[in-house]
Amino acid sequence: xxxxxxxxxxxxxxxxxxxxPCNHSTISGNExxxxxxxxxxxxxxxxxxxxxxxxxxxxxxxxxxxxxxSSTLILPHATLRDTAVYYCIVxxxxxxxxxxxxxxxxxxxx
Amino acid sequence: xxxxxQSPSNKVTEKGKDVELRCDPISGHTALYWYRQSLGQGLExxxxxxxxxxxxxxxxxxDRFSAERTGGSVSTLTIQRTQQEDSAVYLCxxxxxxxxxxxxxxxxxxxxx
Numbered sequence: 729x730x731x732x733x734x735x736x737x738x739x740x741x742x743x744x745x746x747x748x749p750c751n752h753s754t755i756s757g758n759e760x761x762x763x764x765x766x767x768x769x770x771x772x773x774x775x776x777x778x779x780x781x782x783x784x785x786x787x788x789x790x791x792x793x794x795x796x797x798s799s800t801l802i803l804p805h806a807t808l809r810d811t812a813v814y815y816c817i818v819x820x821x822x823x824x825x826x827x828x829x830x831x832x833x834x835x836x837x838x
Numbered sequence: 839x840x841x842x843x844q845s846p847s848n849k850v851t852e853k854g855k856d857v858e859l860r861c862d863p864i865s866g867h868t869a870l871y872w873y874r875q876s877l878g879q880g881l882e883x884x885x886x887x888x889x890x891x892x893x894x895x896x897x898x899x900x901d902r903f904s905a906e907r908t909g910g911s912v913s914t915l916t917i918q919r920t921q922q923e924d925s926a927v928y929l930c931x932x933x934x935x936x937x938x939x940x941x942x943x944x945x946x947x948x949x950x951x
Contacts, residue, residue, distance in 0.1 A: 762939075771842075771929050771942035772881070822937045824869060824888065828881040 731755070731818040737833040740810075746803040748832055750816030753797045758821040761792060763801050765812040766831070772815065775801065779821075806836045840864075842943035844930050850949045851920055859915045859946045863932030870913050871931040871940055872905055881929065887913065888936050920950045 733751040740746040752761065762777040776783055776790045778799075783790045789802040803810055815831040843862040851857050863870050872884040883897040887907045898904070902920075907913040917924055927947050931940040 764942075771931075771944045774939055774941060777939065824871075824886055824894075824933075824936050825883065826871075826940060827883070828873075830880055 731759075731827070732816045732829055734814075734816050734829065734832045736830065737835070740803075740806045740834060740836045742808060742836050742838050743805055746806040746810065746834060746836070748801040748803075748814050748816075748834065749798065750801070751798045752816070752818050755796050755818055756820070757796075759818045760821060761790065761799050762817040762819055762826065763788070763790065764815045764817065764828075765810075765834075766815070767809075767812040772828070773812075775814075777819075808836050808838065810834065811836045842930055842932050842941055844928075844943040844946050846946060847944065848947045848949075850951065852951055853922060854919055856916065856918045857920055857948065859917075859928050859948070861913045861915070861930030861932075861943060863911065863913070863930070864941060867932035867934050868910065869933040869936055869938075869940070870907055871933075872913070872915050873929040873931065873942075874899075874926045875929060875945070876926040884915070884928075917948075920948075922950050924948060925950045 760777050760779050763775040764772040766772045775787050778790045792799045813831040813833050815828050845860045868889045870887040873881045875881050885905045886894040902918045905915045927945040929945045931942040933940040
């Protein structure tokens with residue numbers, strides 16, 4: 729019952745912005761969009777989350793479309809250390825469950 | 839202080855043996871999760887603890903798997919009579935409260951020979 733759709737893989741150039749898309753066309757008004765990433769042999773790392781407004785922190789920016797059916801995670805200046813699997817997750821407000829899909833394997837190339 | 843701590847980082851065991859995996863959550867976090875990640879697969883939810891409430895065990899794959907959380911802090915995941923298909927990375931996460939952001943540990947790589 730995947731609630732999000734992400735491309736299986738993408739390449740990015742080091743130093744450039746990386747734009748990672750996610751479709752969540754069936755999202756409900758009380759569901760948040762979360763992003764995690766998992767670098768090889770490590771546990772998932774929280775990046776950012778949002779409900780309907782765009783969000784920015786020291787790691788990334790999250791742009792959510794007005795209809796909330798899709799979002800984009802932006803890594804402003806990709807480095808080789810950003811190579812990882814990136815997971816876009818929809819989570820119901822007040823619920824504890826996080827369901828991970830297959831994610832996008834992002835490879836940053838020099 | 840520190841993040842979620844898991845031990846051991848690696849565990850090799852023989853088929854049929856019991857194993858215990860430990861998770862130390864972030865101090866003050868009331869919610870604790872266990873997930874499993876088999877090679878090349880996504881994360882599979884196992885169990886969730888929240889304060890003194892009954893845990894959600896809906897993700898445990900068989901009755902060989904059990905977990906407890908003592909004193910609302912440290913958690914132990916126990917796998918009895920391990921099988922080769924139990925080989926995976928076992929990940930623990932904790933969050934401040936029920937629906938807040940979970941933070942993950944580095945996991946325990948379990949290999950059953």
